[in-house]
Amino acid sequence: MPDTALAAATTASNTSLRSFLHGLPGVDEVGARARAADLSTRSIKTSAKAQAIDLAIRMVDLTTLEGADTPGKVRALAGKAVHPDPADPSAPRVAAVCVYSDLVAVAVEALAGSGVGVASVATAFPSGRAPLEAKLVDTRRAVADGASEIDMVIDRGAFLAGDYLKVHEEIVAVKEACGSAHLKVILETGELATYDNVRRASWLAMRAGADFIKTSTGKVSPAATLPVTLVMLEAVRDFRAETGRQIGVKPAGGxxxxxxxxxxxxxxxxxxxxxWLDPEWFRLGASSLLNDLLMQRTKLTTGVYPGPDYYTLD
Amino acid sequence: MAKSRKNEGNESVAKDDGAARGEGVVAVTARPKVPAAPKRPSADLARRAAAHVPAGRLAVRKTYKLYVNGAFPRSESGRSYPVTSADGTHLANAALASRKDARDAVQAARKAFGGWSQRTAYNRGQILYRVAEVLEGRRAQFVQEVVDADGVDRSLAESLVSAAIDRWVYYAGWTDKIAQVAGGSNPVSGPYYNHSAPEPTGVVAVVAPQSGPLLGLVSVVAPVIAGGNTAVVVASERAPLAAVSLAEVLATSDLPGGVVNILTGRTAELAPPLAAHADVNALDLTGANDMAAGLEEAAAATLKRVVRPEPAPDWFADPGLSRVTPFLETKTVWHPIGI
Amino acid sequence: MADKIFEYAPAPESRAVVSIRPEYGLFIDGEFTEPTDARITTVNPADEEELATVSVADEADVDRAITAARRAFETVWGPMAPAERGKYLFRISRIIQERARELAVLESLDNGKPIKETRDVDIPLVAAHFFYYAGWADKLAHAGLGPSPRPLGVAAQVIPWNFPLLMLAWKIAPALAAGNTVVLKPAETTPLTALLFAEICQEAELPPGVVNILTGAGGTGRALVAHPGSDKVAFTGSTEVGREIARAVAGTDKRVTLELGGKGANIVYDDAAIDQAVEGIVTGIFFNQGHVCCAGSRLLVQESVAEEVLERLKARVSRLRLGDPLDKNTDIGAINSAAQLARVRELAQVGEEEGNERWSPACELPDRGFWFAPTVFTGVTQANRVAREEIFGPVLSVLTFRTPEEAVEKANNTPYGLSAGVWTEKGSRMLWTANRLRAGVVWSNTFNKFDPASPFGGYKESGYGREGGRHGLEAYLNG
Structure with a gap:
C-alpha cells in the first residue's frame, strides 16, 4: 500500500489517529435518515428493474455462517451460486460464496473454475474476541485453503474504548496475512451505535488498508440499514477523492x-x-435475498407471480 | 341542497340517504363509480332465506374475556362471574380477573409504553380518531349495552353513546396541542435557552367509574392514552360488558396492543395489587369509591401520581385538560447560547 | 455496459385517478354556478396542455359569495356547537386522506411540481393541517387568547400558486375551526385543486356558504380584498401585492395577515455536518423549483469550508433529476408559468451581467413547457440583485463569511425576514445565531420543514401574522 494516507497512519499514535477521526465532519442522524428514506422512494421499474436485478445477483455474496454448517451444506450453496436458477440458465452467477474459514477448502473445490469467489470470515468472527495471533492464524489458514476474500471483524470493544490504534494495527496485520486475498473489514455498525462512529470506523479501516468496508456480521441487529450504507458510501466517495484509491462497500445482514x-x-x-455499480466495488451479503431476486426476475419475464416452491432451497 | 339538515346537532349520526346529498348540486365529480346494487333483492333470495334460516334461530352468544397485550385471554384463574342488567336479568358471564392477570396487564402496558409514547402526537391523534370512527359504526350495540346495564331509556342511551364517541374525537384533537398549551419557553436570566415540555408519566392504572359503563369509562381512559401513557383499566365491576366491547373497538382501531389493557372482576381484588405495583407510575381512583383512601396510601410507597375520585362527576361536561395533565411530567431543558 | 449501467426507466404516476371537467363555475353557497363568460385557461406547465377553463369572478360574484359567507356565519357556522364544527373539519381531513393520490396528481398537473412532493409533502400536510385545526375547534379557550374568544366573521382569503392546496389549508382550516366562514381565491394558474376541494366540502356535507371558492386573476383578488363585507383579509403572495392590500384595508376595521416574500439565508458554519448541510442547501433552494417564499436562496458559507461545500454541492445538484412532474423519480419539475419563467430568466441574466459566476449542471430541458435548470451563482456580494431580490425559482446565490457576527449581519441585511437556516454541530452557536436572526422561522440542521403544529410567518417585509400552531388561531379570533 504505497499511498501516503496509509503510510502516515501506520506510524501514527493513538492520539494522532483520534484527532484525525474526530476531525471528520459529523453526521446528522436525522438528515442522514431523511436522505436514505428519500432515495428509497425511487421507483425502479421495467427495464431498469431487470437491469438492477441481474446486477444485484452478480453482487451477491451468498452466505452461510451457522454453527450447523457442513461440507454438504457448503457444496449445495456453491451449486446454487453457479447456477442460481436451474430453470433459467440466463440468470447470472453470484459474486462469491461466504463461509467460515474451516469450510473454505470445501467451497474452493466446489467452485473451482466457476468464476465465483470464495470469501471467508475470519478473525474470531463474529465477536472478534480473540488474541491477535489466533485471528492471524485463522486468516492465514483461510488464505492457504484458497479463499480469495477475507471478511474480518474489527475489535468493537477497542474502538468504543477509544483505542483506535489497536483496531488500526489489527487491520494492518490481517491485511498483511491476506497476501493477495482481498480484505473486507466488518465494522459491525449495529454495535457502533452512532453514524459519527460509522464514519470514523470507515476511515480507520480504509486508512489501515481495507479493500472493502462491510457493515455487519449479520449476527447483530440492526445490521445493514440504509442510512448506515449511505454513510459508508459517502466515506468511500470522499476517500477516493482524497487519496485516489477506490474502496468497495458491502452491506450485509437484513x-x-x-x-x-x-x-x-x-x-x-x-x-x-x-x-461503484460493479461486483468489484459493491457486494450484498445475503442468503435468502437470492431467491427473492430470482422470483422477481421470473415475474418480470413472465408477468406471473412465482411461488417459492419453484426455487431451490439451500 | 337541503340546508336545514346542516343545522341539526348531531350531524355525524345522521346516515346518508344519498338523495339528499346530490339534490340541487352540480354532480360531485365524474369519479368512476362501481355499479349500483340491484334495486330490490330478488324474491328468490327471500324465498331461499326463509327456507334456510329458521324463524326462532338461536343466537350465538359472545364470551366476554379480558383484553391484555392486544389479545383477549380468559382469566388465568379460569373464573368468571355473572353480570346482570339493571333489573336483575342475567346478561352474560364476565371473566373474573386475578392478581396475576393484573400483573400481566402491567407487563403488557410497560412493554407498549416505549412505542406508544414515541409515536408522533399526530399519529396518536389519528388513532384516537379512528377509535371514534369504529365506535360510531357499532353504536347500536353500545346503545343496547348501555340500556341493559343502566336501565336508561333508549334516547338517553343514544346520547350517552354519542358523547362517548365525541369524547374520543375530543382527545384525538388534544394529542398534538397538549405540549403547546402545557409547555413553552421560559425566559430565564442569563444566556440560556430554557424550554419545558410535558411528557407522559408511564403506566397508569385506572379504576373506571362503577356507573357510566361506556361514557364514564371512555372519559377516564382516553385522556390517559392521549397524553402518551399506557393504561391498565379495572372496568366497572357491576357493568363490565361495554368495556369488553370497547376493547374490541380498540383492538380494531390500529391502537397497538398493550396500550390499553382491560380487566373485569372484583375491584377490591384488582385495585390493591395495581396500587402497590412498583412498575405502575400513576393511579386514577375515579371508580374506587370508599377504597380510594387505602389505595392512595398503598400508592404512596412508590410515590405514584394519584387522581382521587370526584364526588359526582358530570361526564357530559367539557373536561378540558383536567384528566390529562395529572398523568404528565414536565421536563425542562437548559442549553447555553453563545458562539 | 460500462456506461449507464443503471438508468431509471420512466415511472409515471397514472393520470387515470383524476377527472378534470372541461369548464368550471364558481363555488358559492355550496353550489357550483354556471361557468361565467369571462374565463381563464389553466395549463399544465410541464407541456402547456390546456387542462380546463375556469370562471373569472367579478364584483357581483364576490358580493354574492361574501353574502353567502355572512349568512352561513350568522345562521349556521357561528351558532354551531364548536365540537360539531370540529367534526366537519375532521371529515374533510379524512376525505383528503382518502382522495390523496387524486389530489396529488391533479396538483402536479396544474402546478408542475414533482409528484414526489405533492404525494409525500403537500397533500399529507394538507390533511394534517385540517386534522390539527379540527381539534382546536372546541378548545379555543385553551389557546391563550382569553377565556371565550370569538370568531371574526367572514374572511377574504387570497392564496398563491406555489403550494395551491396547502396554502388553501393554511387559510381555511384555522378560519373554520375558529368559527369564521371564508371566501377564498386560488391563484389564476393553479385553481384546480381548490375546485376539487369545493367538491370535497360537498362530500363532507359542509353547510353551504361556509366555504366559497372564487377563481379569477388579480381583478378578482382586488375585488375580494376591497369588499366591505369581510372582517378579515388573509393573503399569501408577493410583497408588492401585500403592500397594496395593506393600503387597501387601511382605515377599515378589517384584520389582516400577510405572508409575503423572502430571501432566506442559509448559514453553513465550518463545523457543520457537511453531507447533511449540502442536502439542506439543495432542499432549501431546489425544493418545489425554488417556488418557496421561505427558500434558502442565499447560501452564506464560512470561507474556510466554502470550496469544499461548493464542490459537494455541485456534485449533488448534478444528480438532481429534472423532468416530467408525474414521474415518480423526478426531483425538479416545471416552472409554474411562462410569466414566472420570464422573471427567473431575467434575474439570472442580471446575475450574469453583474459578474457573478453562473453554474448549472448538464441538464436536458424538455422542448415544451416552462423549464429552468438548477442554477448556482458564486462570488456573489450583498450588492448584487441576485442576493437581494426574491427570484422565486431554482437559483441559488452563494456568499461567504468569516465570523458568526458577519454571518448574522449579512443574513439580516435584507428587507425580508421570513426564514433562515443554521448549520453547525455546536448547539450553543446555533442558538446564538438563531437569537440574532431577524426571521420568523429558523431551521437548524434542516430546512423547509413544515408542520401544522408549528407557527410560520415573517418579520419585516415578509409580512405579519402567523399561520400554524396555536399562534395561527390568533389571526381568526377576537380575544
Missing part, C-alpha cells in the same frame, strides 16, 4: 428482498456514483 437490494443500488448510484 437485506432480504429485491426491494431492499434495489434501494441499495439506488444509494450506490446516487451517493458514490456509478463507478
Amino acid at each position: 437485506i432480504r428482498t429485491t426491494k431492499d437490494a434495489i434501494k441499495n443500488l439506488v444509494l450506490v448510484n446516487e451517493v458514490a456514483g456509478e463507478d
Whole structure:
C-alpha cells in the first residue's frame, strides 16, 4: 500500500489517529435518515428493474455462517451460486460464496473454475474476541485453503474504548496475512451505535488498508440499514477523492428482498456514483435475498407471480 | 341542497340517504363509480332465506374475556362471574380477573409504553380518531349495552353513546396541542435557552367509574392514552360488558396492543395489587369509591401520581385538560447560547 | 455496459385517478354556478396542455359569495356547537386522506411540481393541517387568547400558486375551526385543486356558504380584498401585492395577515455536518423549483469550508433529476408559468451581467413547457440583485463569511425576514445565531420543514401574522 494516507497512519499514535477521526465532519442522524428514506422512494421499474436485478445477483455474496454448517451444506450453496436458477440458465452467477474459514477448502473445490469467489470470515468472527495471533492464524489458514476474500471483524470493544490504534494495527496485520486475498473489514455498525462512529470506523479501516468496508456480521441487529450504507458510501466517495484509491462497500445482514437490494443500488448510484455499480466495488451479503431476486426476475419475464416452491432451497 | 339538515346537532349520526346529498348540486365529480346494487333483492333470495334460516334461530352468544397485550385471554384463574342488567336479568358471564392477570396487564402496558409514547402526537391523534370512527359504526350495540346495564331509556342511551364517541374525537384533537398549551419557553436570566415540555408519566392504572359503563369509562381512559401513557383499566365491576366491547373497538382501531389493557372482576381484588405495583407510575381512583383512601396510601410507597375520585362527576361536561395533565411530567431543558 | 449501467426507466404516476371537467363555475353557497363568460385557461406547465377553463369572478360574484359567507356565519357556522364544527373539519381531513393520490396528481398537473412532493409533502400536510385545526375547534379557550374568544366573521382569503392546496389549508382550516366562514381565491394558474376541494366540502356535507371558492386573476383578488363585507383579509403572495392590500384595508376595521416574500439565508458554519448541510442547501433552494417564499436562496458559507461545500454541492445538484412532474423519480419539475419563467430568466441574466459566476449542471430541458435548470451563482456580494431580490425559482446565490457576527449581519441585511437556516454541530452557536436572526422561522440542521403544529410567518417585509400552531388561531379570533 504505497499511498501516503496509509503510510502516515501506520506510524501514527493513538492520539494522532483520534484527532484525525474526530476531525471528520459529523453526521446528522436525522438528515442522514431523511436522505436514505428519500432515495428509497425511487421507483425502479421495467427495464431498469431487470437491469438492477441481474446486477444485484452478480453482487451477491451468498452466505452461510451457522454453527450447523457442513461440507454438504457448503457444496449445495456453491451449486446454487453457479447456477442460481436451474430453470433459467440466463440468470447470472453470484459474486462469491461466504463461509467460515474451516469450510473454505470445501467451497474452493466446489467452485473451482466457476468464476465465483470464495470469501471467508475470519478473525474470531463474529465477536472478534480473540488474541491477535489466533485471528492471524485463522486468516492465514483461510488464505492457504484458497479463499480469495477475507471478511474480518474489527475489535468493537477497542474502538468504543477509544483505542483506535489497536483496531488500526489489527487491520494492518490481517491485511498483511491476506497476501493477495482481498480484505473486507466488518465494522459491525449495529454495535457502533452512532453514524459519527460509522464514519470514523470507515476511515480507520480504509486508512489501515481495507479493500472493502462491510457493515455487519449479520449476527447483530440492526445490521445493514440504509442510512448506515449511505454513510459508508459517502466515506468511500470522499476517500477516493482524497487519496485516489477506490474502496468497495458491502452491506450485509437484513437485506432480504429485491426491494431492499434495489434501494441499495439506488444509494450506490446516487451517493458514490456509478463507478461503484460493479461486483468489484459493491457486494450484498445475503442468503435468502437470492431467491427473492430470482422470483422477481421470473415475474418480470413472465408477468406471473412465482411461488417459492419453484426455487431451490439451500 | 337541503340546508336545514346542516343545522341539526348531531350531524355525524345522521346516515346518508344519498338523495339528499346530490339534490340541487352540480354532480360531485365524474369519479368512476362501481355499479349500483340491484334495486330490490330478488324474491328468490327471500324465498331461499326463509327456507334456510329458521324463524326462532338461536343466537350465538359472545364470551366476554379480558383484553391484555392486544389479545383477549380468559382469566388465568379460569373464573368468571355473572353480570346482570339493571333489573336483575342475567346478561352474560364476565371473566373474573386475578392478581396475576393484573400483573400481566402491567407487563403488557410497560412493554407498549416505549412505542406508544414515541409515536408522533399526530399519529396518536389519528388513532384516537379512528377509535371514534369504529365506535360510531357499532353504536347500536353500545346503545343496547348501555340500556341493559343502566336501565336508561333508549334516547338517553343514544346520547350517552354519542358523547362517548365525541369524547374520543375530543382527545384525538388534544394529542398534538397538549405540549403547546402545557409547555413553552421560559425566559430565564442569563444566556440560556430554557424550554419545558410535558411528557407522559408511564403506566397508569385506572379504576373506571362503577356507573357510566361506556361514557364514564371512555372519559377516564382516553385522556390517559392521549397524553402518551399506557393504561391498565379495572372496568366497572357491576357493568363490565361495554368495556369488553370497547376493547374490541380498540383492538380494531390500529391502537397497538398493550396500550390499553382491560380487566373485569372484583375491584377490591384488582385495585390493591395495581396500587402497590412498583412498575405502575400513576393511579386514577375515579371508580374506587370508599377504597380510594387505602389505595392512595398503598400508592404512596412508590410515590405514584394519584387522581382521587370526584364526588359526582358530570361526564357530559367539557373536561378540558383536567384528566390529562395529572398523568404528565414536565421536563425542562437548559442549553447555553453563545458562539 | 460500462456506461449507464443503471438508468431509471420512466415511472409515471397514472393520470387515470383524476377527472378534470372541461369548464368550471364558481363555488358559492355550496353550489357550483354556471361557468361565467369571462374565463381563464389553466395549463399544465410541464407541456402547456390546456387542462380546463375556469370562471373569472367579478364584483357581483364576490358580493354574492361574501353574502353567502355572512349568512352561513350568522345562521349556521357561528351558532354551531364548536365540537360539531370540529367534526366537519375532521371529515374533510379524512376525505383528503382518502382522495390523496387524486389530489396529488391533479396538483402536479396544474402546478408542475414533482409528484414526489405533492404525494409525500403537500397533500399529507394538507390533511394534517385540517386534522390539527379540527381539534382546536372546541378548545379555543385553551389557546391563550382569553377565556371565550370569538370568531371574526367572514374572511377574504387570497392564496398563491406555489403550494395551491396547502396554502388553501393554511387559510381555511384555522378560519373554520375558529368559527369564521371564508371566501377564498386560488391563484389564476393553479385553481384546480381548490375546485376539487369545493367538491370535497360537498362530500363532507359542509353547510353551504361556509366555504366559497372564487377563481379569477388579480381583478378578482382586488375585488375580494376591497369588499366591505369581510372582517378579515388573509393573503399569501408577493410583497408588492401585500403592500397594496395593506393600503387597501387601511382605515377599515378589517384584520389582516400577510405572508409575503423572502430571501432566506442559509448559514453553513465550518463545523457543520457537511453531507447533511449540502442536502439542506439543495432542499432549501431546489425544493418545489425554488417556488418557496421561505427558500434558502442565499447560501452564506464560512470561507474556510466554502470550496469544499461548493464542490459537494455541485456534485449533488448534478444528480438532481429534472423532468416530467408525474414521474415518480423526478426531483425538479416545471416552472409554474411562462410569466414566472420570464422573471427567473431575467434575474439570472442580471446575475450574469453583474459578474457573478453562473453554474448549472448538464441538464436536458424538455422542448415544451416552462423549464429552468438548477442554477448556482458564486462570488456573489450583498450588492448584487441576485442576493437581494426574491427570484422565486431554482437559483441559488452563494456568499461567504468569516465570523458568526458577519454571518448574522449579512443574513439580516435584507428587507425580508421570513426564514433562515443554521448549520453547525455546536448547539450553543446555533442558538446564538438563531437569537440574532431577524426571521420568523429558523431551521437548524434542516430546512423547509413544515408542520401544522408549528407557527410560520415573517418579520419585516415578509409580512405579519402567523399561520400554524396555536399562534395561527390568533389571526381568526377576537380575544
